[in-house]
Amino acid sequence: MSKARYLKFIVMFLMVLACAQACLALERQPNADYHGRRVALAQKMAGGVAIVFAGTEAEGPNAVYGFRQDNDFYYLSGWTEPGAALVLVSQAAAKDGTPGRPYSEILFLPVHNVTQEKWTGPKLGAENPQAAAITGFDRVANLDLMPAELTRIFAGGPASVYVDQSQDGEVSPAASSLEWLRRTNSFPMRTAMHDVKPLLAQLRVVKDQGEVALIRHATDASIAAHIAALQMLKPGLNEHDVSARMQYEFLKHGCERPAYAPIVGAGANSTVLHYSADDAPIQAGDVVVMDVAGEYSMYASDITRTAPATGTFTDRQREIYNIVWGAQKAAIASFKAGKSTLVGRGSDSLFKVAFDYINSHGKDLHGQPLGQYFIHGLGHYVGLEVHDVGDVTVPVPRGAVFTVEPGIYIPEEKIGIRIEDIVWVNPDGNLVNLTATLPHSAEEIEAAMAGKYQRPK
Secondary structure (H helix, E strand, C coil): CCHHHHHHHHHHHHHHHHHHHHHCCCCCCCHHHHHHHHHHHHHHHCCCEEEEECCCCCCHHHHCCCCCCCHHHHHHHCCCCCCCEEEEECCECCECCECCECCEEEEEECCCCHHHHHHHCCCCCCCCCCHHHHHCCCCEEEHHHHHHHHHHHHCCCCCCEEECCCCCCCCCCCHHHHHHHHHCCCCCCCCCEEECHHHHHHHHCCCCHHHHHHHHHHHHHHHHHHHHHHHHCCCCCEHHHHHHHHHHHHHHCCCCEECCCCEEEEHHHHHCCCCCCCCCECCCCCEEEEECCEEECCEECCCEEEEECCCCCCHHHHHHHHHHHHHHHHHHHCCCCCCCECCCCCCCEHHHHHHHHHHCCCECCCCCEHHHHCCCCCCCECCCCCCCCCCCCCCCCCCCEEEECCEEEEHHHCEEEECEEEEEECCCCCEEECCCCCCCCHHHHHHHHCCCCCCCC
């Protein structure tokens, strides 16, 4: 090999390595996992074609934590860079003289912008001979070729097209990209357009082992944050002090960002569900609600604990706390995979179990049942989003990850209590509490604040 060819080889190798490191900085599942999801989506489309776009480069307020990939695009591709697109063609049998289509998949990568890459770093391009191996796609092509490829795909006959459609008056992030394709006449006349999100939601609600592992990591990092908060909590601090310490802890344990806006509310603020100011002083006699968790490699956690500022609950605070904890235990004990739902008033509703428990235990200062102070749902799915996609009105399937978070909020008494755990339905249909090592009872909370809590192994 000549010296010139050798240097060219080294340069190419370093470029591939740099691209791979830049693209796969997160803990990423094997390419086969993402490929399997693409195949599963194709099977749901029954001969249709899916066109899914990546997010665009973050700008303005959205750039605080840097670019974060669109959840559906990441779920299908594991690709973290902006500006890409993918096309999935599901297998279709020949019918009425129309030729069939085999399954195919293409990842489209944007053309290199040399000037921009001086600021953002090198990007993988379709011209790289290792692009397919790095991304795990059967084929990788230049984004400029997308209209021509779609024209070729539809030349065999029309097909239903599944895209990210606008919902409830909101403009889809893919709207401008789809308009570009329409201007290039990429779609046949009278093409039937469908929303791809419901199909993806059906897939995303069931987590594979790799996803559960990533949620566990986010949860373990967030558990460390809650333990640190319990150990530092005392009157005289500001809510922001606690929020800052918790964010430091989960970032130190590998999370890239908060999974949602942290909530640390003391006293009257503990009764505000989505309190986000986090800037009031913590006073003796307050209970403090801490709803804080991190995101690890695109996957969220969601945890809430409530603690007394002084380290010891008052009798009334302890009474309300024990009712909330009892409601959580009752809901978890009643769970049946494939039968229980998260919402509703039916006999299989976990919400009903928790509400009935709260409404039949304890009274407010006027002698009225406490159910009126449980003012939110019992739980939601968790995954690539903290409030992840999935139909909460149907029974919870095996593989789902969701929260169990009953609460009582009594503004008149300045008492807000919420206990939120995150659970996974394992293949046997049993609930696995991913937050099992955190304190749960009032006594365990107090022990943790005193530095005497022994985390179960």
